[in-house]
Amino acid sequence: MPVLERYIFGLTAKAFVASLIILTAVIWTTQALRELDVVTAQGQTIWIFLLITGLTIPSLSVILAPIALFGAAVWSLNRLNADSELVVMSGAGVGPARLLRPLMALTLMVSVVVGMMSVWAIPESLRALRFQLTQVRADVVANILREGQFTPIEQGLVVHVRERRGGALLGIFVQDTRDAPQEVTYLAERGQIVEEQGSTFLVLENGSVQRREAPDKDPAIVVFQRYAFDLSPFTGLSEVTSYKPRERYTSELAAPDVNDAAYKAQPGRFRAELHERLVNPLYPLAFMLIAFAAIGRPRTTRQTRAYGVLGAIAAMAALRIAGLGATNLLVATPYAALAVYGLPIGAGAAALWLAFGRRPRSPAPPVSSPLAAAASA
Template sequence: MKLIERYIFMRAATAFLMTVTVLTAIVWLTQALRDMDLVTAKGQTILIFISMTSLVLPTLVMTIAPFAVLIAVAVTLNNLNADSELVVINATSAPPWVVVKPIVILGMVATLMGGYLSLYAAPEALGSLRGFITQVRADLVANIVKEGIFSEIEDGMTFHIQKREPNGIMRGLFLSDERDPQKHIVYSSEFAQIIETNAGTFLSMENGTIQQQQTKATKSGELDETNPDFASVNIISFDSYAIDLSKFTGVDDSQPKFFKPRELTTDALLNPAKDDPTISRQPGVARSELHDRFTNPLYNLVFATIVAAFLAQVRTTRERRGSAILVAIVLVSGLRLAGFGLTSLAIQTPVAVPFMYALPILSILLGLWIVLSGRRLTAMDNLIRIMELFNDRILHMVGKLRRKPKPKAPILEP
């Protein structure tokens, strides 16, 4: 790159890194505070808390990166215009590519970074997070549940043990599961122990019973959760029984591997096993997730080229560059929302898949054609003028409200 190109790229890259760091930190903090109960109420260490919440960072960066590109490119080009640097570059008869090239390179770097996060890092991190949550739940039962105390490890899930042996065996276990409003299940056993195998983590119980109680139905056929049907209580005695603690993670317990499509690796989505329960039960979600991993990074380049198409050309202050920035933001936001819509539509039908690729690719080509040809499209200028008129009307209405005299209070005669 030439000196001026390196200068523009460094300014845009610095703004991008600062923006993505700040936005990711803000969003991460809001997400982390939601899981603070792992430390405060459920006895986990701060190290486990940080480890778990950090696993969502690849997904956050991947989602925030296009908007960070938008902010970085808009700030960089707007500052270059405000400092008359774009005027100087234009006066030297430099081609439009001199200004556009660093912006496109930034978009490509962000696209490659987003591709790595989308295809590899984010799925691996989410899969690890699923296993982490399962392990935390198991640790909660094994170490946090206290003797003689009813401990609620999840809404509707209550544990109680009479005594804990040094070898890890729990005596007199009581487990109440009321998460399903249609049935109430109570497990009780003389002995219980946490067992870890290759298939998962299990709560093994010996010499106990399972009591399942249904709720009564009203005349209309709906279940009355406040009216238990004691006549329908089923009691099953067992010598040995095990519960998979993975189902405490909130995933459908009918899925043996307990993974959602977004938590599967890209290779597992490209070459699914015939007996994969996740893909067989949710083929549309798996299809949409796979193609979204390839198309989502492209929006980094979409945002860079579309914003450059509006701001890479020299504009005077009369043309209200702020209106051009606002129109560019509205346009790229609309394109991103359309992308989300196509991703959701791909769950229902595979016909939407080609459009998932066509939308970002055509947007990139259109943006590059505008900036490289040096043209200012009439439609683009009309959008900016409409935005200016809209702003003028709002400012005029606000000014009239400010100048409107307040009615004087009536003077009461004595």
Template sequence: MGSIDSYIFRTTLTSFAVVMASLTGVIWITQALRGIDLMTSQGQTILTFLGLTGLAVPVLILVIAPIALMIAVAHTLNRLATDSEIIVMNAAGLSPLRLFRPFVYATLVVSAIVILIGAYIAPDGLRRIARWDSEITADVLANVLQPGRFAQLEQNLTIRVRERQPGGLLVGVFIDDRRDPNDRVSIIADHGTVLKNSEGSFLVLEDGHLERFQAGQQEPALVAFSRYAFDMSKFSRARDVAYGIREHYLWELMWPDPNDPLLKQLPTQFRSEMHDRLLAPIYPFFFAAVTFAFLGLARTTRQSRNFSMIGAVLCAFVVRLAGFALSVIANQTPYVAGLQYLLLVIAIAVSVWLIRRNVVIEPPARLVDALNALTASLSRLVRRPMPA
């Protein structure tokens, strides 16, 4: 790799890393705010909150990476054009296709990252989220018992906690257990804590009273206790985690287990997800090629690059939107998946052809004249004095 290639390669990847981190951070914050109830209402720690939301970041990267690469390529080309470096390299005999080569190297790096994330990292993160969510949901004391509310765990079992304090201390615990029709138990305790061990989960109550109503007895039995363990194991068992299609690794989608119940239930969606994973590393090449086709060719400083930038964004948006539409249709019609590959091949081929033929994409003259006339009219309208 020569000095020019190395310079463009480093600049593009540096810009990509900055844009990628910025976009991912903004979107991650918006998504993470939806799960803030993990700390406020379910009593989870900040580490649990960050862990659950952080595991979803690889999924965001799969969508953001091509866009971040497009912005990085546009930034690099705009920097080269501002310093007239593209014109100098073109005058020195460097063809547009040759100038496009370091951008291809950068795209290969981005594509490799997308392949790794799509094949293993993203589905593994979703699996961890599913397991973690199962454990949190199964934790009754964190998920069901809300301070100040009566929680009916079973038809004849009601528990209320007045307040939850730091350190897992539950203040003002009330339990009404009527599961046994011949033995009704009511418990009031000053405070309690959760104890989990190999024998199960227990709500350890301290400084309280237990009132037992037994069938055939006229008066209840009242017992004061300093420490009492109420068995909660039945309500703290994690459910079996069933992984969805997105939680499958790429090789599981390509060579699925014939006995997989999800494959038998949704065979078309199974294949559609596989094609989406295989297409993900191809999209960066299209985004880089279409951006270079609009912005990478030598032009004078009088030629506006605004139209070229808008044109590149519109083309990328149309092709990506068409890809999403075909992906949705492929969930019901398997052969449509082949059209997604054809769409990208044609889009990349047209972009490379424009680069090779050194075709500068400019707006039509009539459109430019109309825009200039509109701008002039607006300028005169702004400068017109207001009537007294």
């Protein structure tokens, strides 16, 4: 790659990396705040919190990378023009095709990475996220049940533990009002968590069960030596994992199992997810061409570029919104696939025509004056 092209490539690549990091950090922070209860309410470590929130980064990057590339292209082209470098390049015989070449090299690299993230990294990360969330939920006793606190495990189910000594729980109180107006209260001197055949039980020892059918009735009390309270519905370990279309491997979307209950219920979701993954690499290319078509030509300092920048931003936003709408429409009808692929391809082709197809206006012939005619004679 010649020195000039390396210069443009490096300038745009640095801007792209910086933009992508900033955008990802901002969006990741907003997403991370939603998962803050993993640390505060569910007693997990900061490392588990970072792992869970970090697994959402591939999904964010696929959306943010084309936008960051568009912003980097606009910034670098504006800077080149503001420093009169585009004018100098044009005067030295550097045409638009050569100016576009390093930008396209960067765009192809971004498109390849976006394609890999869409086809492989996103389903892998979402499956890992599902696994981690399941483990957090399954670790309800080890990390949620704290000494001296009334801990709500579910709406209508509260557990209190007086003391934890090693693997034993002392002074256990469990109140279950999920089947209102019926109220069941468990009291036990001690207990422990037992996992058996994929199920989790809170085994209570030396206690009693108080069952009240209605608030105006006396409770029925039963004393027990040993009682097993099933925690499996709250851990999620006993459930058969049914992955959403976004969590499925691309091969599963391309050739779905016709007997799969999820596919029978929402076949359109599988189709839309597959085409969305395949079309994602086209958006960096379309966004880059839109930016180049809008502000890729040199202009003097008297010619404002604000309208070109605003027009490029509007075209980019409209294209992305239309693409999302076409993907949603694909759930209902397979013919929407034409719009899913046609929008970025058509936008890129239109941008290429605007950048190279239009011929600049030929300057008007100079007006000859009588004095000039006499001088030439």
